[in-house]
Amino acid sequence: MFRYLTRKCASPASPCCSPGALQWELPDEAATRALGRDLAPLLTPGMVVWLDGDLGAGKTTLVRAVFRALGYDGPVKSPTYTLVEVYVVSSLYWYHFDFYRFSDPEEFLDAGLDEYFRSDAVCLVEWPGKAAGFVPSADLALCLRFPSEASRSGRTLDLLACSERGRACLNILARPGFQGAA
Ligand SMILES: Nc1ncnc2c1ncn2[C@@H]1O[C@H](COP(=O)(O)OP(=O)(O)OP(=O)(O)O)[C@@H](O)[C@H]1O
Numbered sequence: 001m002f003r004y005l006t007r008k009c010a011s012p013a014s015p016c017c018s019p020g021a022l023q024w025e026l027p028d029e030a031a032t033r034a035l036g037r038d039l040a041p042l043l044t045p046g047m048v049v050w051l052d053g054d055l056g057a058g059k060t061t062l063v064r065a066v067f068r069a070l071g072y073d074g075p076v077k078s079p080t081y082t083l084v085e086v087y088v089v090s091s092l093y094w095y096h097f098d099f100y101r102f103s104d105p106e107e108f109l110d111a112g113l114d115e116y117f118r119s120d121a122v123c124l125v126e127w128p129g130k131a132a133g134f135v136p137s138a139d140l141a142l143c144l145r146f147p148s149e150a151s152r153s154g155r156t157l158d159l160l161a162c163s164e165r166g167r168a169c170l171n172i173l174a175r176p177g178f179q180g181a182a
């Protein structure tokens, strides 16, 4: 069940941790995968999705579920070492980034990654904060976290729409019948 976020977020650098974001409880990996399944058909060419949050919180799991829902059954590896993994699914380019290993945000430009953010591509970005100031802004900003420092069980997801396209997605996701919706 989702609710509107009212508390302060543990990762204030992430835009999704602001009042107005929606919050979902994802009690297990299946719930993360279900959210990815529901999100997949809502993503359209040119969209940028930021995936922030705790290390090992399930960002890649969510992206993998998006690709599975689109009918891609090949390997979906974490781009932690390659920076970007490229997929062509449903005649569309999908780029999955992970900037965790950046020690300087300018590495984004040095690696020529700005060229991937095109109107015919969907970009899913893990650790966007590591390329702050250079990575294009998000249509949808997600933040996946452990429920508390003591608990490694389940996850909390905050989700904020940052554009009209993002709002269109979120309006559908929050409807009854979709993942987490009442
Ligand atoms: N809702 C959930 N509840 C419990 N475990 C989950 C949930 N969602 C994903 N996981 C588990 O979290 C683990 C880490 O997932 P994943 O590699 O996708 O994290 P990540 O956020 O991409 O990590 P990194 O920050 O290193 O890129 C996986 O073992 C996955 O099964």
Ligand SMILES: [Mg+2]
Residues within 6 Å of the ligand: 059, 060, 061, 078, 098, 126
């Ligand atoms: Mg990952």
